[in-house]
Each structure stands twice: as structure tokens, then as C-alpha cells.
Amino acid sequence: ALRGHKGWGPQWASPEPRKDYDVIIIGGGGHGLGAAYYLAKEHGITNVAVLEKGWIGGGNTGRNTTIIRSNYLYEESMDIYEHSLKLWENLSQDLNYNVMYSPRGVMMLSHNIHDQQSFKRHINANRLYGIDNEWLTPEQAKAYCPPLDIAKNARYPINGAALQRRGGTARHDAVAWGYARGASDRGVHIIQNCEVTGIRRDETGKVTGVDTNRGFIGAKKIGVSAAGHSSVLMEMADVRVPLQSQPLQALVSEPLKPMFPCVVMSNSVHAYISQSDKGELVIGAGTDQYNSYSQTGGLQIITHTLDAICELFPMFRRVKMMRQWGGIVDVTQDRSPIQGITPVPGLFLNAGWGTGGFKATPGSANLFAHLIARGEPHRLAAGLTLDRFRTGRLIDEAAAAAVAH
Ligand SMILES: Cc1cc2nc3c(=O)[nH]c(=O)nc-3n(C[C@H](O)[C@H](O)[C@H](O)COP(=O)(O)OP(=O)(O)OC[C@H]3O[C@@H](n4cnc5c(N)ncnc54)[C@H](O)[C@@H]3O)c2cc1C
Numbered sequence: 001a002l003r004g005h006k007g008w009g010p011q012w013a014s015p016e017p018r019k020d021y022d023v024i025i026i027g028g029g030g031h032g033l034g035a036a037y038y039l040a041k042e043h044g045i046t047n048v049a050v051l052e053k054g055w056i057g058g059g060n061t062g063r064n065t066t067i068i069r070s071n072y073l074y075e076e077s078m079d080i081y082e083h084s085l086k087l088w089e090n091l092s093q094d095l096n097y098n099v100m101y102s103p104r105g106v107m108m109l110s111h112n113i114h115d116q117q118s119f120k121r122h123i124n125a126n127r128l129y130g131i132d133n134e135w136l137t138p139e140q141a142k143a144y145c146p147p148l149d150i151a152k153n154a155r156y157p158i159n160g161a162a163l164q165r166r167g168g169t170a171r172h173d174a175v176a177w178g179y180a181r182g183a184s185d186r187g188v189h190i191i192q193n194c195e196v197t198g199i200r201r202d203e204t205g206k207v208t209g210v211d212t213n214r215g216f217i218g219a220k221k222i223g224v225s226a227a228g229h230s231s232v233l234m235e236m237a238d239v240r241v242p243l244q245s246q247p248l249q250a251l252v253s254e255p256l257k258p259m260f261p262c263v264v265m266s267n268s269v270h271a272y273i274s275q276s277d278k279g280e281l282v283i284g285a286g287t288d289q290y291n292s293y294s295q296t297g298g299l300q301i302i303t304h305t306l307d308a309i310c311e312l313f314p315m316f317r318r319v320k321m322m323r324q325w326g327g328i329v330d331v332t333q334d335r336s337p338i339q340g341i342t343p344v345p346g347l348f349l350n351a352g353w354g355t356g357g358f359k360a361t362p363g364s365a366n367l368f369a370h371l372i373a374r375g376e377p378h379r380l381a382a383g384l385t386l387d388r389f390r391t392g393r394l395i396d397e398a399a400a401a402a403v404a405h
């Protein structure tokens, strides 16, 4: 039973936009909706609107392969991903909405000495920082995931694996719906079919509001959380950001009996796989290596990824694939996100989550709300500045970003 639920149909109000708000968040994905929720819940700021050009969750939040983990290398990354993982553990209770978080374990396969050295470095860094991660022999990896082929004569032989047992999956669109309902119940306006077409500033350069397809809406503060379109939005305020927007594809198979117990990822052969609660194998790939705003992608990526899956799991060679789709991921050079103030007073940016921002949804949203409310970053997000691309103090997480991104 949903506490306080007001009958069937949309579980959040869909009001007409007011003339102005204290805060406007551009982007009705998990990060934007969650930030609005935490602004209301933790900072008492409720005169907020989330403006979404399409429908909430229609962007990457509803298109991803739902992998959750926090086994990154640097402290700046471990801080925000572990903050997020801790929030995932009670998010269903917090939202009174079942987001189906499932800590089934995320196993990263090692195929060569370089993988092994890289994963053991992550494991040591994680454990020194109090984050669970462990090395498995091939036999231990197979015991944990029986469908895995560890034959020595396999095309991509496995010499071990890194396992984060608290990693896992969640139901992605439920996260958007849960945050939207929680925010709406606290007075936040969730406004769909409202595309931002301009960001207005006064003579001092401070933001005054946004132009939209539903007219001008005033705001004292504006948060941009639009993933693959974040650079397009920031350009509306004359701010160039170091993001590339690239297609990232995924696909699902026909439903099968439950038989795949965890998430398996392989950087070297560019594929990752899990099984949804509906029985479908959920398979992900590397990005298409060109800039594009199309939510599709090239067939060569899919065939390459399925080659890899069939090598790692020969038992799947006759499974039928049911559907493929793509999203637009906002990728930074160092594969780490940007969450911070911008050169424009009153304009805040949350972007650059690239191929790995679903796992960060609650943590990023929680800290983005702190940034907008207080005007300065929370210590757990202090390193994720836009300025690092000027100073060169990058946070290189290409290895932890996994697969070929
Ligand atoms: C195929 C795929 C697989 C992935 N797998 C994983 C995974 O397994 N694990 C993981 O951690 N991450 C994964 N990711 C990445 C993850 O999905 C994203 O990083 C994350 O969901 C971004 O959330 P968001 O709320 O910032 O963006 P989104 O959910 O994309 O929300 C941004 C919203 O902004 C809206 N918008 C854009 N322009 C405007 C405008 N002008 N006006 C108003 N609204 C606008 C868009 O319509 C969109 O709804 C994957 C991504 C893809 C595409």
C-alpha cells in the first residue's frame, strides 16, 4: 500500500507553471527530480519547478542498464558513489516507493595482467577507504556466477575477477517516479512537455529565469541537470563546458528463467550483462565513438558486444534479442562528473556523469540540492569542479568507468 497515495493515475501533480520560482531545475531525470526532492525534504525549499522537455524519466534515467556500484579509484569518486550507494540501501523506504534495489553483486572480469593490476589497485584503494571489494580466482568467480565460462582455452580466458557484493541493480524508471511523487507531495512543481529554449540574465550577469515553449518563467537560481543536453543548455548562458555527447546503446533478450545471479562486466571485451526481474538479459556496450544527439547508435556496436557476450557465456549463443535502444551520454575527458557553481551567478551545473550516472542518482541529487540551497558544494562533491579542466587537476576514472567508454 502506498502511504498517502491519492488513488490511481499520475502520482504527481502536473500544474501549469507559475510566473516564477525560487529554484528551477532543468531536466526531469533522476538527478534533477531527486535534487528537487532533497531541496524540499532537507532544505525546506519548496518553491521549486522541475522543467522537463519530454516526459520524466524519458532520458538516460529510463534508458540505462541499472548497474549500481561504488568501486571507483579516487577519493573524490569514492566519496560521491559511496554516498549514493548508502542512499540506495534505504531509498525505497525513504520514498515509500519500491525502487527494487537489488544488491546482487557486481563482478568485473579480468582477462590479462593489465586488468588484474588495475582491479587489484581498485580493490586496495576501496578497502583502504572502507568500501567493500574483493579479488576472486576464476573458480570463485564461477561459483558466484555459474553461467560464466572459465575454460583455459576460451577466446578471452579469465584470470580472476573483482567483486563488489553491495553492488547490484534497481528499477530505473521507478526512481524517477518515486522522486517525482516525493517532490510533488512537498509542493514542488513537476512540469513536463516544457522545453527550456533560453537562459536569461540581468545586467550584472545573474540569472533571472528561462525562456520555454510555454513562455518565460522567472527564477532566482537555476540548476542544469540535462545529461547529454547539458552543454546545449549551458551554451544558452554563454558557458562552454568540456562535455562530449555520444550515443550509448543497450539491448535486452527474450525473457528467460531466472538463472543469472549478479552483474558481470568486462572492460577488455566491452560488454556487461545482468538479468532483469522480468527475465530478460540486459546487455550493455561501449559508446559509439562519435558525437551525436540521436538516441540510437550503430549496429556494429551491438554485434561486437554480442560477440563478446557469446564468448563469455556460450550458453547464450541461441538466445533471441528482443529490442535495442540508445541514450545520449555526456562524457568528460576524465570520465568524472561536474557538479558545482559556474561563472554565471545563480547558475549551477550537474553533468558529465557520462555512462555511469544512474548509480550516482541519489548521491548526486542529494549533493546537488545542497549546492543549490547553500551556494557552495558539499565536501563529498567538492572535487567535482568545472575548474579542474582549467587547472588540469583531473580525476581520471576511465578504468573504473568500465567497458569501452
Ligand atoms: C544505454 C545506457 C546505459 C547506461 N547504463 C548505466 C548503468 O548501468 N549504470 C550507471 O550508473 N549509469 C548508466 N548509464 C548512465 C546513466 O543513465 C546516466 O548517467 C544518468 O541516468 C543521468 O541521469 P540524469 O537525470 O542526469 O539524466 P536524464 O535522465 O537523461 O535526464 C535529463 C533530462 O533533461 C531533459 N532535457 C534536456 N534538454 C532539456 C531542455 N532544453 N529543457 C528541458 N529538459 C531538457 C531530457 O529530456 C532528460 O529527460 C547508462 C546510460 C545509457 C544511455
Ligand SMILES: CSCC(=O)[O-]
Pocket (backbone or CB within 6 Å): 065, 067, 068, 069, 284, 355, 356, 357, 359, 401, 402, 403
Ligand atoms: C554503462 S556502464 C555501467 C556502470 O557504470 O557500472
